[in-house]
Amino acid sequence: xxxxxxxxxxxxxxxxxxxxxxxxxxxxxxxxxxxxxxxxxxxxxxxxxxxxxxxxxxxxxxxxxxxxxxxxxxxxxxxxxxxxxxxxxxxxxxxxxxxxxxxxxxxxxxxxxxxxxxxxxxxxxxxxxxxxxxxxxxxxxxxxxxxxxxxxxxxxxxxxxxxxxxxxxxxxxxxxxxxxxxxxxxxxxxxxxxxxxxxxxxxxxxxxxxxxxxxxxxxxxxxxxxxxxxxxxxxxxxxxxxxxxxxxxxxxxxxxxxxxxxxxxxxxxxxxxxxxxxxxxxxxxxxxxxxxxxxxxxxxxxxxxxxxxxxxxxxxxxxxxxxxxxxxxxxxxxxxxxxxxxxxxxxxxxxxxxxxxxxxxxxxxxxxxxxxxxxx
RNA sequence: GGGGGGAUACCAGAGCGGUCAAAUGGGGCAGACUGUAAAUCUGUUGGCGAAGCCUUCGGAGGUUCGAAUCCUCCUCCCCCCA
Numbered sequence: 001x002x003x004x005x006x007x008x009x010x011x012x013x014x015x016x017x018x019x020x021x022x023x024x025x026x027x028x029x030x031x032x033x034x035x036x037x038x039x040x041x042x043x044x045x046x047x048x049x050x051x052x053x054x055x056x057x058x059x060x061x062x063x064x065x066x067x068x069x070x071x072x073x074x075x076x077x078x079x080x081x082x083x084x085x086x087x088x089x090x091x092x093x094x095x096x097x098x099x100x101x102x103x104x105x106x107x108x109x110x111x112x113x114x115x116x117x118x119x120x121x122x123x124x125x126x127x128x129x130x131x132x133x134x135x136x137x138x139x140x141x142x143x144x145x146x147x148x149x150x151x152x153x154x155x156x157x158x159x160x161x162x163x164x165x166x167x168x169x170x171x172x173x174x175x176x177x178x179x180x181x182x183x184x185x186x187x188x189x190x191x192x193x194x195x196x197x198x199x200x201x202x203x204x205x206x207x208x209x210x211x212x213x214x215x216x217x218x219x220x221x222x223x224x225x226x227x228x229x230x231x232x233x234x235x236x237x238x239x240x241x242x243x244x245x246x247x248x249x250x251x252x253x254x255x256x257x258x259x260x261x262x263x264x265x266x267x268x269x270x271x272x273x274x275x276x277x278x279x280x281x282x283x284x285x286x287x288x289x290x291x292x293x294x295x296x297x298x299x300x301x302x303x304x305x306x307x308x309x310x311x312x313x314x315x316x317x318x319x320x321x322x323x324x325x326x327x328x329x330x331x332x333x334x335x336x337x338x339x340x341x342x343x344x345x346x347x348x349x350x351x352x353x354x355x356x357x358x359x360x361x362x363x364x365x366x367x368x369x370x371x372x373x374x375x376x
Numbered sequence: 377g378g379g380g381g382g383a384u385a386c387c388a389g390a391g392c393g394g395u396c397a398a399a400u401g402g403g404g405c406a407g408a409c410u411g412u413a414a415a416u417c418u419g420u421u422g423g424c425g426a427a428g429c430c431u432u433c434g435g436a437g438g439u440u441c442g443a444a445u446c447c448u449c450c451u452c453c454c455c456c457c458a
Contacts, residue, residue, distance in 0.1 A: 034411075036411095037412090041412080058411075060411085060412080063412085092411045097411095097413090100411095100412080143411075148411070222411095251410095252410055253411085273411085273414090274410050278409065278410095283409080292407085295406080296406090329415075
């Protein structure tokens with residue numbers, strides 16, 4: 001993996017560059033659409049490639065392991081072969097499921113035992129087998145197995161959890177070192193900083209993670225319910241410790257405003273379900289603000305969804321028609337909403353790159369944050 | 377011609393003397409969603425308001441301390457037999 005920083009902003013910590021992996025080149029800062037089970041919900045791969053111009057998507061270890069299962073993925077020749085997405089793939093380790101499926105798992109030093117949300121069967125995930133699974137999936141960027149610490153967490157719990165995640169990281173590292181890719185493509189491993197909202201724990205975790213010299217580093221355990229300002233403080237603190245010459249990935253973030261602010265702190269990679277989930281549920285993000293397409297106010301608005309957009313659905317369909325689709329529960333509404341939001345997110349990070357290159361990122365960002373946060 | 381069953385809020389439909397401004401669905405309106413157990417979930421839906429008050433259960437009368445609930449008549453709808 002090669003990370004080339006081409007420009008840094010003089011008035012912020014924003015930077016732009018290129019991340020080269022065997023499956024392709026990723027222009028940073030980048031937004032990565034989430035495709036948990038090997039599919040970005042409601043969006044065709046052709047749209048992902050040609051309309052949204054996604055450069056990398058996510059997959060999830062826990063979900064893919066349960067279904068379709070590793071024998072199918074391996075027989076297919078990895079996830080790229082299975083779903084036809086030839087560009088880069090990053091897989092989350094299942095660490096988020098330790099958080100989101102907390103009522104059906106048990107954490108031990110060895111790993112986490114999940115009772116499957118599908119059929120209740122018990123499966124143990126360990127730092128070692130999570131690496132093995134991601135080897136079979138064949139993701140370009142594998143994530144270390146962690147516990148996404150819930151918020152709020154006591155300092156004691158946050159520390160215990162963080163230290164265990166650190167021990168797991170060392171085991172992930174060893175397993176990564178001792179295994180090789182199955183399909184001939186190099187696979188990076190990114191460690192994940194935890195430590196909840198405690199600055200000294202975050203600092204400790206960031207230093208621990210940085211000491212390994214991985215290809216890139218991630219910040220986890222954010223946007224789990226804590227106030228936005230706290231999330232910003234933690235992100236900034238971590239960015240200041242992480243090596244400058246390695247890509248920084250802020251996991252699970254976020255709103256358009258979150259992404260812009262965190263690019264300003266030096267984050268290079270983002271992923272979030274928000275564009276797809278909200279798009280599916282009728283909430284559209286646009287350069288002028290947020291629209292709930294179910295609202296009655298759009299009933300007679302026959303203007304295009306977004307006339308400034310170069311996405312065909314934004315220009316060819318009216319707000320009134322999109323509202324009609326959502327009100328009727330038509331799946332096309334959800335598909336258009338998802339497509340629109342992802343296109344907007346990718347447009348947003350592309351604009352950010354442009355302004356970093358042009359040197360006016362900070363002022364552009366401040367103005368844009370206001371615009372995209374407006375409720376229309 | 378004879379016999380029977382109904383009419384409840386936007387719709388469907390419970391309730392069958394007080395705890396009923398009236399269950400439950402649907403529809404409407406609004407909100408939430410941040411490494412996806414989510415094409416999901418939540419709130420609200422007679423009027424004005426803080427408590428509270430006012431007008432509602434086809435229409436008109438009546439019984440009762442009290443009626444959506446009981447009685448009488450009227451209007452309309454459905455079913456069965458001829």
